[in-house]
Amino acid sequence: MSFLSRNSLAVMRRSGVMRSTPRQVRFAHEEHHRPHLPFTYDKNKKAAFTAKFLAFTGIGFSVPFIATYYQLWKSGSLTAQ
Numbered sequence: 088m089s090f091l092s093r094n095s096l097a098v099m100r101r102s103g104v105m106r107s108t109p110r111q112v113r114f115a116h117e118e119h120h121r122p123h124l125p126f127t128y129d130k131n132k133k134a135a136f137t138a139k140f141l142a143f144t145g146i147g148f149s150v151p152f153i154a155t156y157y158q159l160w161k162s163g164s165l166t167a168q
Contacts, residue, residue, distance in 0.1 A: 126139045159165050 125143065126136075128136050156165075
């Protein structure tokens, strides 16, 4: 073992890096039942949920493409040659 590796191990032991991790605290994770989508999911209305989900994700996915098109149009790069 080289001098540098021995020295770095000693420093790590003194600083607490090499200490064992504390035991996991039980029941530390609380269950939060907050909605993660801006609309509700009703099992009886699957078609409505599908439409809302596709609109939500489709708009979010298309925003960068619309912004890119707008910037290219604004700069005049989209003119026909």
